[in-house]
Amino acid sequence: MLAAVLGCARRAEKPSTVTILYAGDERVLGLPGDASAQFLVFLPLVARNARGEFEGRLARGWEHSADFHTWTIHLRSGVRWQDGIPVTASDIKFTLDFMSRPEVLRLAPGDVSVHVLDDTTCTVTSRGGTVGSPLDDWTVYYPRHLLERLDPKTWEDWAFWVQPVGNGPYRYVRRVPRTMIELEANPDYYRGPPRIGHVVLRFGSKLVTELLSGNADAMENVRQADLPKLAADPRFMAYHAFDLSFVRALVWNTRHPALRDPKVRRALTLAIDRRELDQALNLPLTTPIFDATGRAAGAASLRPERGAAIAR
Numbered sequence: 001m002l003a004a005v006l007g008c009a010r011r012a013e014k015p016s017t018v019t020i021l022y023a024g025d026e027r028v029l030g031l032p033g034d035a036s037a038q039f040l041v042f043l044p045l046v047a048r049n050a051r052g053e054f055e056g057r058l059a060r061g062w063e064h065s066a067d068f069h070t071w072t073i074h075l076r077s078g079v080r081w082q083d084g085i086p087v088t089a090s091d092i093k094f095t096l097d098f099m100s101r102p103e104v105l106r107l108a109p110g111d112v113s114v115h116v117l118d119d120t121t122c123t124v125t126s127r128g129g130t131v132g133s134p135l136d137d138w139t140v141y142y143p144r145h146l147l148e149r150l151d152p153k154t155w156e157d158w159a160f161w162v163q164p165v166g167n168g169p170y171r172y173v174r175r176v177p178r179t180m181i182e183l184e185a186n187p188d189y190y191r192g193p194p195r196i197g198h199v200v201l202r203f204g205s206k207l208v209t210e211l212l213s214g215n216a217d218a219m220e221n222v223r224q225a226d227l228p229k230l231a232a233d234p235r236f237m238a239y240h241a242f243d244l245s246f247v248r249a250l251v252w253n254t255r256h257p258a259l260r261d262p263k264v265r266r267a268l269t270l271a272i273d274r275r276e277l278d279q280a281l282n283l284p285l286t287t288p289i290f291d292a293t294g295r296a297a298g299a300a301s302l303r304p305e306r307g308a309a310i311a312r
Helices: 089-099 152-157 207-212 224-231 262-271 274-280
Strands: 002-007 017-023 046-048 054-056 059-064 070-075 112-118 121-126 170-176 180-185 198-204 218-220 236-241 249-251 290-294 309-311
Touching: 017 207, 054 059, 070 089, 089 112, 089 121, 198 207, 207 218, 207 224, 224 236
Parallel strands: 017 198, 017 218
Antiparallel strands: 002 218, 002 236, 046 054, 059 070, 070 121, 112 121, 170 180, 180 198, 249 309, 290 309
């Protein structure tokens, strides 16, 4: 679960600079992973609107095969990397190929294949259930012309991740190692420059203290233990985002003699007050709770009456 806290009453007017606190790695803008900061600099193919529906970003349109394994992607023309080079379908292929390399393994090797038809059209075929392909709102794409000659064996240490050249709403300005990265609104962004002119990403360990002292506007990945004191402060609003591709679960070992009987597993499941656990962990009352059962990992179906596993 991801929790973000925003300082909403610090300024009455629209701020010209927003400071966001991040714990740990300063490669949040580019290193393939889970940081939402990547969307400040890079674009995905699609994004979800307020109704939860896909709308185009790099992609202006798409079609899929009858089995949903092959997608034809039509890219938006006129989108450029921040060094002036046009974004093309070769960048899509390069990124997905890069993520499938044995050194990187963000995608299973051989699970995704990309065929470039022309500069603005490609087909993406997924042979399995890998998250991030073939069409999603989380994978962002990187410039082939800047990265293809770099050594993939040292990819985690590329300077590109802390001094990125992107195609999104903000562009890199400067960096103080392990301390901060400054971004400015991209005047060439295809949707128009954002209204907030600058974003400063600050890194450190005492982030909650910084937020409470008024030295920052927002913080991502707040610990559950820190939420009560932040939520009680009228300057802040806490937002909880749930991603059901990541769950926490208690899975019964059905090979144990005492747990082979589904009635026993169900009794144990019903004996656990999961709402009370949510309250102890400072989770919101809207936290999804479900039961699942399956014969193998990855093959679970929703069967609450069996009580084979409890998940959050």
